[in-house]
Amino acid sequence: xxxxxxxxxxxxxxxxxxxxxxxxxxxxxxxxxxxxxxxxxxxxxxxxxxxxxxxxxxxxxxxxxxxxxxxxxxxxxxxxxxxxxxxxxxxxxxxxxxxxxxxxxxxxxxxxxxxxxxxxxxxxxxxxxxxxxxxxxxxxxxxxxxxxxxxxxxxxxxxxxxxxxxxxxxxxxxxxxxxxxxxxxxxxxxxxxxxxxxxxxxxxxxxxxxxxxxxxxxxxxxxxxxxxxxxxxxxxx
Amino acid sequence: xxxxxxxxxxxxxxxxxxxxxxxxxxxxxxxxxxxxxxxxxxxxxxxxxxxxxxxxxxxxxxxxxxxxxxxxxxxxxxxxxxxxxxxxxxxxxxxxxxxxxxxxxxxxxxxxxxxxxxxxxxxxxxxxxxxxxxxxxxxxxxxxxxxxxxxxxxxxxxxxxxxxxxxxxxxxxxxxxxxxxxxxxxxxxxxxxxxxxxxxxxxxxxxxxxxxxxxxxxxxxxxxxxxxxxxxxxxxx
Amino acid sequence: xxxxxxxxxxxxxxxxxxxxxxxxxxxxxxxxxxxxxxxxxxxxxxxxxxxxxxxxxxxxxxxxxxxxxxxxxxxxxxxxxxxxxxxxxxxxxxxxxxxxxxxxxxxxxxxxxxxxxxxxxxxxxxxxxxxxxxxxxxxxxxxxxxxxxxxxxxxxxxxxxxxxxxxxxxxxxxxxxxxxxxxxxxxxxxxxxxxxxxxxxxxxxxxxxxxxxxxxxxxxxxxxxxxxxxxxxxxxx
Amino acid sequence: xxxxxxxxxxxxxxxxxxxxxxxxxxxxxxxxxxxxxxxxxxxxxxxxxxxxxxxxxxxxxxxxxxxxxxxxxxxxxxxxxxxxxxxxxxxxxxxxxxxxxxxxxxxxxxxxxxxxxxxxxxxxxxxxxxxxxxxxxxxxxxxxxxxxxxxxxxxxxxxxxxxxxxxxxxxxxxxxxxxxxxxxxxxxxxxxxxxxxxxxxxxxxxxxxxxxxxxxxxxxxxxxxxxxxxxxxxxxx
Numbered sequence: 001x002x003x004x005x006x007x008x009x010x011x012x013x014x015x016x017x018x019x020x021x022x023x024x025x026x027x028x029x030x031x032x033x034x035x036x037x038x039x040x041x042x043x044x045x046x047x048x049x050x051x052x053x054x055x056x057x058x059x060x061x062x063x064x065x066x067x068x069x070x071x072x073x074x075x076x077x078x079x080x081x082x083x084x085x086x087x088x089x090x091x092x093x094x095x096x097x098x099x100x101x102x103x104x105x106x107x108x109x110x111x112x113x114x115x116x117x118x119x120x121x122x123x124x125x126x127x128x129x130x131x132x133x134x135x136x137x138x139x140x141x142x143x144x145x146x147x148x149x150x151x152x153x154x155x156x157x158x159x160x161x162x163x164x165x166x167x168x169x170x171x172x173x174x175x176x177x178x179x180x181x182x183x184x185x186x187x188x189x190x191x192x193x194x195x196x197x198x199x200x201x202x203x204x205x206x207x208x209x210x211x212x213x214x215x216x217x218x219x220x221x222x223x224x225x226x227x228x229x230x231x232x233x234x235x236x237x
Numbered sequence: 238x239x240x241x242x243x244x245x246x247x248x249x250x251x252x253x254x255x256x257x258x259x260x261x262x263x264x265x266x267x268x269x270x271x272x273x274x275x276x277x278x279x280x281x282x283x284x285x286x287x288x289x290x291x292x293x294x295x296x297x298x299x300x301x302x303x304x305x306x307x308x309x310x311x312x313x314x315x316x317x318x319x320x321x322x323x324x325x326x327x328x329x330x331x332x333x334x335x336x337x338x339x340x341x342x343x344x345x346x347x348x349x350x351x352x353x354x355x356x357x358x359x360x361x362x363x364x365x366x367x368x369x370x371x372x373x374x375x376x377x378x379x380x381x382x383x384x385x386x387x388x389x390x391x392x393x394x395x396x397x398x399x400x401x402x403x404x405x406x407x408x409x410x411x412x413x414x415x416x417x418x419x420x421x422x423x424x425x426x427x428x429x430x431x432x433x434x435x436x437x438x439x440x441x442x443x444x445x446x447x448x449x450x451x452x453x454x455x456x457x458x459x460x461x462x463x464x465x466x467x468x469x470x471x472x473x474x
Numbered sequence: 475x476x477x478x479x480x481x482x483x484x485x486x487x488x489x490x491x492x493x494x495x496x497x498x499x500x501x502x503x504x505x506x507x508x509x510x511x512x513x514x515x516x517x518x519x520x521x522x523x524x525x526x527x528x529x530x531x532x533x534x535x536x537x538x539x540x541x542x543x544x545x546x547x548x549x550x551x552x553x554x555x556x557x558x559x560x561x562x563x564x565x566x567x568x569x570x571x572x573x574x575x576x577x578x579x580x581x582x583x584x585x586x587x588x589x590x591x592x593x594x595x596x597x598x599x600x601x602x603x604x605x606x607x608x609x610x611x612x613x614x615x616x617x618x619x620x621x622x623x624x625x626x627x628x629x630x631x632x633x634x635x636x637x638x639x640x641x642x643x644x645x646x647x648x649x650x651x652x653x654x655x656x657x658x659x660x661x662x663x664x665x666x667x668x669x670x671x672x673x674x675x676x677x678x679x680x681x682x683x684x685x686x687x688x689x690x691x692x693x694x695x696x697x698x699x700x701x702x703x704x705x706x707x708x709x710x711x
Numbered sequence: 712x713x714x715x716x717x718x719x720x721x722x723x724x725x726x727x728x729x730x731x732x733x734x735x736x737x738x739x740x741x742x743x744x745x746x747x748x749x750x751x752x753x754x755x756x757x758x759x760x761x762x763x764x765x766x767x768x769x770x771x772x773x774x775x776x777x778x779x780x781x782x783x784x785x786x787x788x789x790x791x792x793x794x795x796x797x798x799x800x801x802x803x804x805x806x807x808x809x810x811x812x813x814x815x816x817x818x819x820x821x822x823x824x825x826x827x828x829x830x831x832x833x834x835x836x837x838x839x840x841x842x843x844x845x846x847x848x849x850x851x852x853x854x855x856x857x858x859x860x861x862x863x864x865x866x867x868x869x870x871x872x873x874x875x876x877x878x879x880x881x882x883x884x885x886x887x888x889x890x891x892x893x894x895x896x897x898x899x900x901x902x903x904x905x906x907x908x909x910x911x912x913x914x915x916x917x918x919x920x921x922x923x924x925x926x927x928x929x930x931x932x933x934x935x936x937x938x939x940x941x942x943x944x945x946x947x948x
Contacts, residue, residue, distance in 0.1 A: 022792045025800035053764035054804035072794030081733045083783030083816030089736035093765035105794030108343035138375035259555045262563035290527035291567035309557030318496045320546030320579030326499035330528035342557030580819035584842050612849035
């Protein structure tokens with residue numbers, strides 16, 4: 001009864017997701033991607049980076065360690081569907097994964113189900129967003145590689161998820177499918193927040209506005225990735 | 238971690254769903270609803286009936302045993318939302334339940350989650366459609382009252398679900414939440430099909446085109462509800 | 475090249491639209507509808523009233539002069555389309571018209587085009603919302619009966635459209651099709667606002683929150699409809 | 712009352728649109744784009760080419776005369792909107808235009824209105840699809856650069872628009888705004904169809920399946936662009 005999960009790429013924790021959304025693109029996002037690529041090596045932290053579709057190929061070619069993901073894709077086969085994002089095109093452009101069902105690009109349950117299967121089919125890691133714990137459990141049955149557990153009530157509060165929430169969501173998801181990785185979202189605005197979430201037991205976290213709206217995005221990126229490493233070493237060594 | 242399920246109304250099996258969709262409305266659907274109301278009493282089979290929104294109040298007032306459900310509703314609170322279907326309005330008009338996430342009215346996972354909670358809040362039984370077994374499992378975590386397991390590949394084939402599929406879907410759903418009832422959909426075109434599905438172990442089934450496109454819809458309705466009773470008695474006595 | 479406009483019902487100016495949206499339903503909206511029906515006769519002002527779908531039949535049966543409209547409908551033919559609002563069902567339930575393309579229920583251009591044709595086909599007056607003057611001009615080519623010109627920047631400001639805007643939008647629309655009637659929306663919160671808009675030359679205006687959020691909705695309704703009549707007589711006598 | 716039209720790039724007729732949709736991408740579409748770039752010079756015909764978003768930059772860099780357009784974009788400002796296609800990102804990647812409102816990616820009237828304004832703002836030629844003559848007239852008020860007049864009933868029939876339809880749509884659009892260019896779509900499957908449409912008076916036409924499903928797409932492309940030139944010269948010399 002369990003559907004297949006894509007096995008072509010395993011993302012070793014700790015990892016971190018940076019979402020440029022529509023804030024940065026082209027040369028500006030290239031600069032940030034190169035900084036992220038370097039930080040990934042410097043701190044031995046995997047970094048998922050979700051640029052505009054138009055920038056995927058350029059970033060994939062300019063980096064070596066960065067995990068370039070699409071922000072979304074449509075569950076269509078090769079053929080019709082003008083204006084859609086074709087899974088095969090995303091893959092061949094150099095993306096290694098795709099984000100699905102973000103609150104700003106919600107999907108029907110049926111399309112989400114199909115898109116996760118298409119990701120497996122073309123060879124893309126799927127990272128799927130959940131608003132509530134029951135949605136995270138629901139999504140776990142669709143066998144994505146990673147679930148983003150992001151309590152809606154914390155988004156934009158600058159108050160990251162606490163230890164109890166992290167433990168509960170992780171257990172709820174792993175109980176359904178222990179192979180799914182969990183990224184704890186919402187509320188990350190600086191290195192201290194990152195430290196706290198990883199210290200509380202998370203394998204991964206991430207941010208958009210924390211870096212996009214920072215005075216010096218590259219400096220903030222370095223601070224956050226460093227915090228991932230520091231907290232991870234304290235918990236795991 | 239488990240969210241609440243609406244407990245105000247329990248639908249005793251066997252039961253059957255009749256979906257007029259946009260085929261019948263007003264006086265014509267009233268005639269069918271009255272026939273369904275009588276068949277419900279005659280054969281001691283619960284019947285869920287989903288008319289156009291505009292006909293809910295009229296059918297609820299004209300029947301006593303029929304379970305009138307809305308075809309859909311929006312997860313909005315009282316207030317704004319012009320053009321939406323307000324849960325409170327559906328309830329007060331006389332509906333006792335609501336169908337959600339049909340393939341012709343797919344919902345985002347997040348809206349579906351909210352709509353099931355709203356149904357519980359205002360006092361409506363929720364019946365939620367699933368295209369695949371993994372979607373049925375996913376939906377089970379959202380705690381609806383009933384899940385419609387309708388293998389997409391059988392829709393319109395006139396070939397009802399077989400015993401193995403019925404057993405597997407029922408077990409997959411009940412393992413997550415044993416209180417959820419399962420309706421086996423797809424492929425019902427006459428009394429024989431109904432008999433076969435209930436005989437194969439289902440608690441419930443239903444149809445749209447089987448009745449809507451019949452030469453004599455009321456006669457076909459009687460044939461189908463009678464078949465529910467016959468098969469049910471053979472299995473359970 | 476000009477498509478047909480529904481000719482079965484002409485709404486004689488001045489007229490006024492009351493939009494209960496999801497604020498009022500069932501018994502509460504019935505009370506308001508009866509008050510509106512009386513005010514319509516008392517002040518000789520036509521009143522368009524857009525209740526929840528579930529309340530259309532009840533209000534149509536309980537009133538004589540009120541113009542009951544659906545909040546929206548889908549451009550589907552009789553048949554499939556579970557969860558949709560069928561034009562024929564709206565008509566037979568007693569509605570005399572339908573609102574389309576409100577900012578809270580936006581339609582694709584293609585669906586809007588089809589829905590206006592369906593309205594004409596089943597015999598419903600169409601009232602279509604426009605956010606900008608160029609959208610109002612665009613919609614005029616689709617031949618609805620009424621266009622709601624509602625400058626987005628004024629919505630909720632409590633500041634109604636001024637004389638210049640009213641004149642410009644009316645001329646822009648009438649130049650394309652002089653048979654289309656224009657309702658000036660946005661920013662109506664009391665009788666004084668209504669008076670000003672009609673005095674500035676409008677044939678019609680309307681409100682949702684002005685009445686829905688009033689301490690005494692029926693009293694506010696009377697105040698507003700009275701203001702329509704007073705201003706209209708000053709301009710036209 | 713007339714909104715601005717983007718003036719940064721004028722596409723001199725005759726021109727032709729090739730839509731790879733989701734049929735071709737990456738290396739395969741690059742090959743076709745290079746062939747189109749050569750055909751554009753060889754026959755002095757402007758070619759609009761709409762690849763997947765992920766291929767825009769690569770094609771823009773590999774060609775000199777080809778007019779690379781995005782298949783769609785969202786009317787959002789720089790900032791939030793994960794999963795959306797940002798106008799600025801499309802422009803800086805090398806696109807010179809954007810297609811909007813194709814039947815496979817329909818837009819609400821309000822979003823279409825905003826997207827055309829955004830195209831003008833960032834410097835992109837807008838080409839907007841219309842299903843019916845009245846939709847073409849409606850769109851003309853939104854001041855796009857080009858309107859695709861594609862009678863729905865001809866799509867996929869292999870029967871191109873006739874002289875009467877071409878004349879009527881062109882006049883209907885030009886009467887509203889003479890600066891808008893008109894591309895006659897639907898039903899092009901070979902050079903003969905192309906010849907007939909241009910000979911009948913069109914300034915432009917285009918195809919997806921005619922080239923995508925040809926045994927030798929590059930050969931068919933050459934045949935079609937040659938036919939544009941031949942017909943154009945016969946009409947205009």
